[in-house]
Amino acid sequence: MDKPKVVLGVSGGIAAYKACELLRRLTESGHSVRVVPTAASLHFVGEATWSALSGQPAATQVWDSVHEVPHVRIGQEADLVVVAPATADMLAKAAHGLADDLLTNTLLTARCPVVFAPAMHTEMWENQATQENVATLRRRGAIVIEPAVGRLTGVDTGKGRLPDPEAIFEVCRRVLARSAEGQGTDLAGRHVVVSAGGTREPLDPVRFLGNRSSGKQGYALARTAVARGARVTLVAANSELPDPAGVDVVRVGTAVQMREAVLKAAAAADAVVMAAAVADFRPASYASGKIKKRDGQDPEPVVLVRNPDILAELSADRPRPGQIVVGFAAETDDVLANGRAKLARKGCDLLVVNEVGERKTFGAERSEAVVLAPDGSETPVPYGPKEGLADIVWNLVTERLS
Template sequence: MVLGVGAGIAAYKVCELLRRLTESGHRVRVVPTAAALRFVGAPTWAALSGQPVATEVWESVHEVPHVRIGQGADLVLVAPATADLLAKAAHGAADDLLTNTLLTARCPVVFAPAMHTEMWEHPATRANVATLRERGAIVVEPAVGRLTGADSGAGRLPEPAQLFEVARRVLERGSAAVVRDLAGLRVAISAGGTREAIDPVRFIGNHSSGRQGYALAATALARGAEVTLVAANTALPDPAGVRTVPVRSTAELAEAMRAAARDADVVVMAAAVADFRPVAAAASKIKKTGAGPAPIELTENPDILAELSASRAKPEQLVVGFAAETDDVLANGRAKLARKGCDLLVVNQVGDGRAFGTPDNEAVVLAPDGSSVPVPHGSKESVADAVWDAVAARLP
């Protein structure tokens, strides 16, 4: 691996990322910019990586490092990727060892931007990011939080553990061609389980942990997509590089998914959505009276999947639904696929310790033409990859 380091204060966090990469068995060559060494010095990078550290093309010229480093890499990860580095990469500048390496690399390239919010949101930066994504590079969304000084906002470098997971998923995908099969796509994914308030304390909900939806988001990012994740009541950390929108109720999830779907090429409804909600929630906690509980009048929630399928933002938009069933899985799944009008429906059996809250899953991907693709039992990441394989096969 090549770990490129830009000149940002977040460079100190990359030391922990480097430690995780080397301890997991990867051979890592750190290539910082000259200015990056003002934040973390070359001896630190050399000691942590066990590899020589250089910033200029004039060192060890007989080894042609400006070409060889990029040619021999399985992954190039740039963190922090400053606005200056993103601009140079987008326009093909090659004025130091890192930018030369980016031009010669034929492996997957991942940029983890970190900068002040104003710089991240500037039209020039956004245009450079769009250019890099169109070329197949993976540009993760920065985290939102405390920046340099007292400022807060979008532009924070994701945590080292999260960036390590991004690198791991990208490397698992193999070659650059396979990694980039979702490059340039915008995807909107829902995850978790909605909650409908009965009173300020109690709610109607379900057992969904959001793990499968989060795996879909992380996998789509690793395959090059720009991802928006609408997360309903999960206890999971936000996936690095994914724009996460937290929601609670079905109404909030519907509104967030409508907004995310407007610009999406693929919409995936993986959240477990409550079918019913109380007609009215009590303003204060409902107390025992000794006379038994009062009936709770319920009403149906909107059918978000059917709505998104019927009112697509663009004709070529693909819509994928999920169906959690306890019995007659395939029959119920095919009936649901017909009702919802989506392009694919991923059906899985739940209950008795299956699917909800577990790290593993198995499913069947159904299509309107009657075809079905079984997804064997495995990790939720492997199930996510199988879902995206089915989506990629239907992309225009």
């Protein structure tokens, strides 16, 4: 079989050296990669490096190998174009249709999915001009993944760091897989919010009430939404998983903190998926010092109070017209009956119901579920990877959004 053809565009930022690792992952996984660097990027990584690592010539000008019409052919024949790093200048040129070198010509002729992995200083990323260019590209169907937060050039730290090459590769892999199946970026131009992990309610400085949620399902939902073109905000509670590439991650600890973060992000979201395991109760009082064990004495009873019901609040008072709200229900018995009752009680558009236990769902790589809707329909999700469940959830969400 022909290898999938990937164009790796490299623009002129210091993060260009990281694209070498992305190139290695693409070639070693069986893709045919043509590197198209800008002239500025060659100040950071030379043409010889790209040619040696890809096994194909790396050209920057439309005048190279003119008889092959490279400014048209490269984009026409590609199955995926990924630009990493994508500088503010490159995003501006792509958004406005400029074509003054081989890479920008390639972007104009490509009819395949296009992924941009931005990298720049925080001030440049947050500039209104850059944000408008990003919004334009997303509206047209391009996938612009959010930059990571971390150390930048020099002593600066902030948002604008190129995501880890392995994480960018995973986005590319999923985009190619969806494209091969005839599925596009159906969430392009959409903003979605996902909650993940399990909240912890402190009892004293060393103890808390919590649950077994690892956050894996919420993180899978975030990754798949990025591959489908969405701008994703992930509100993560106490998860040790690495940040998914291209996702804005907001870290929280308690249910009250999660409510605040989710409601803030939901104000501009087209869909909210509450996959986190939010504690129903919290201790009524917090002991400022460790609660001591005293010989011959039983501990004082722990008085609990209710936490805010984030899912019900979102469903009842939607900050945006047409917003889709999805809940998750973890049940141990009478799964469907309890799920139906919860769906009616919460008022959300979809409820993902699964059976949980000490060795079921929580912390596992695979799960099964049933997605319930208010009209009585049930969508079974067979046992499989959590990304499969995530894609089914987004399928149902996009149906309702459209």
